[in-house]
Amino acid sequence: GVRLDDVLVFVYGENDRIGRIIDASSAQLSPGAWILHGAWVSGQDGHVTHHDAYRLVTTLTPSQIQESFASPETLSFWALPHFIRAAQSAGFSALRYRLYLYSLLTLPALFAAMVFMAASFSLKPARGGGMIRIYLISALSGFGVYYFTILTREFGQSGILPVALAATAPAAAAILIGMTLVFHQEDG
Numbered sequence: 715g716v717r718l719d720d721v722l723v724f725v726y727g728e729n730d731r732i733g734r735i736i737d738a739s740s741a742q743l744s745p746g747a748w749i750l751h752g753a754w755v756s757g758q759d760g761h762v763t764h765h766d767a768y769r770l771v772t773t774l775t776p777s778q779i780q781e782s783f784a785s786p787e788t789l790s791f792w793a794l795p796h797f798i799r800a801a802q803s804a805g806f807s808a809l810r811y812r813l814y815l816y817s818l819l820t821l822p823a824l825f826a827a828m829v830f831m832a833a834s835f836s837l838k839p840a841r842g843g844g845m846i847r848i849y850l851i852s853a854l855s856g857f858g859v860y861y862f863t864i865l866t867r868e869f870g871q872s873g874i875l876p877v878a879l880a881a882t883a884p885a886a887a888a889i890l891i892g893m894t895l896v897f898h899q900e901d902g
Contacts, residue, residue, distance in 0.1 A: 716743040731758075733757070740752065748774075751766065751767055809873065816880075817881045820884075824884060824885040827885055831852070833896055835852040835855075835895075837900065859888045866879075
């Protein structure tokens with residue numbers, strides 16, 4: 715993770731325009747910089763220069779590179795915001811980490827929604843009959859919420875849905891379903 719071979723680096727400037735292109739035979743990560751060996755550097759003007767060792771400043775550390783491949787679930791809740799900022803400043807995508815953070819933040823609302831749903835299934839007295847139907851509907855509702863959570867997470871990770879919507883939609887939908895079921899049981 716700290717040594718790369720056959721390296722091609724695009725250094726972007728303002729307005730996401732390529733400022734320099736660096737083609738090197740190898741790169742070694744040292745504290746505060748990548749040391750590129752056998753580097754050919756071409757600027758915006760098209761002028762190409764050769765450097766035996768070229769220093770490219772970076773904020774990356776070996777542990778950050780290792781963590782960038784780690785699953786979001788392996789990081790502490792308290793470390794996620796810092797890791798997201800570090801990954802974004804280094805140019806890595808932090809989409810799945812942001813989605814996981816927002817999902818953790820909406821988890822209490824999802825738990826409250828599940829309580830609403832459970833309350834709606836427990837309101838009907840057992841002596842009225844139809845308990846098998848209630849058990850079946852409650853199990854299917856739980857699986858439906860779980861499936862919808864997984865579906866919105868996948869849409870969020872692929873960029874189809876905004877991260878905030880992908881994280882909050884399952885909790886909001888489950889709360890609305892649970893409240894609808896409770897009100898229907900109470901009012902008929």
